[in-house]
Amino acid sequence: MSHRIVLASSKGGSGKTTTALNLSVALAERGHNTIVVDLDPQGAIGLFLAKEDSDWGGLAEVMIAGTPPSEVLQSTSLPTLRILPRGRIDPVDTCEYELQLHRGEVLSRTLDEIEEGVDYVVLDTPSGLGPVTRAALAVSRFALLPLQAEPVAFRTMSQILRVIDHVQQNENPSLRLLGILPTMVRLDSDPSLNVMSAVWSGFGGVLDTVVPRADVFTETSEIGIPLSFLGGRTRPEARRFTLLSDEIEARINRMTGVEDDNEHRRLV
């Protein structure tokens, strides 16, 4: 059975898409069959990868034309990673897309159809607490919350946590907070450090891995590739997502009661 992980945040620009994409790549590079699903009406994953807005069919074709989901899954150069794009949505139909995604069962049906043999499904959502985020939370087991390490983003944390609590209580009892991922962390900046101090000292589920603020993220989005695909020397930030995938895998194993098979070794 695949593990569905929703990236959610009430504040925009917190690193949801960057995390969704690079985490999916890291999981796939570890050998896990992974699908990243672009639920953002703006098609954030496609835009990140420098695709034209109408290049890829996707969820919209499934919803509007009844296209089988398997026909719109995009392969990548990683055999273990595929992308379910947003599809060719007319921007003026964004409201209808969001409402239909929330009201209907199209999302759960679509995921059911593509999950055979898949280890992880990573769902990238739009910013905010609207219908798409709610729909994704309603059909998923795990919520991963990128927290931009700055005061305004920090103050919005209660909003998304409140929604997760509500969905867990009323719609999806299996939903769990997988973790809070600090992003854009700058420990040389007082406001960022203050946020991190508050998070580390009192919040539950904070991941050990943090994603620092770095120019390399802008560089990769300009080229349209994930971090680990950058040429030249390996960037330390790419290593962060390998660590993140390890931590998430271990945490999911712990939350689902799976034994960790990394036993101690003997040197002599």
Add this chain to the structure above:
Amino acid sequence: MTTNTVGSSDVDIARALSRRLSGLEPGSEPRIAVESPYLRFDPSRPEATPAGELTDEPLNDFTRWDEFLAWGLNKVRSSAAFVIDPQGFVIGSSGNVPEDGFEGTGAELSYVMSQADSMNPEMGGLRFIALGFANRRLSGFRAGVAGGEGFVVAFVDAEGFNKTTRQQIARQLEHSFSVLL
């Protein structure tokens, strides 16, 4: 480091929620007693009628009540659903079912619907009822009402009710009823 400027009651709530939802912190309390600081929209408010094609949604050929309930739960964004047979017994339930089940609620709902039948015989048998309580909302659809008896499908705290979804549930119930008997 300068003075911490990020403390607020919202942060206190977030901190407590994160501890409970993560379930990873040793010694974390299972439930926080925080009174919600938010206003809530009335979920029974009239909603805009969705696009017409939704009313033409193809009917499903369910063969089991649990399939019907799973479909209905998703359709109306409900926390739980159950089926009551003509004798008032719950014969199936799905979703967030309380520990003591829906037996009592189901029997009373069935009784309430049968009482409503006698309100005015010219109106025919009751097909649908929506009840708003202080802490819960309960909606019931009935099929096979000839003679005043029938199976009732009930939804708890449905969020996605509007005219169209109500029609879809009713149509689907009528379509599936004879098979699911």
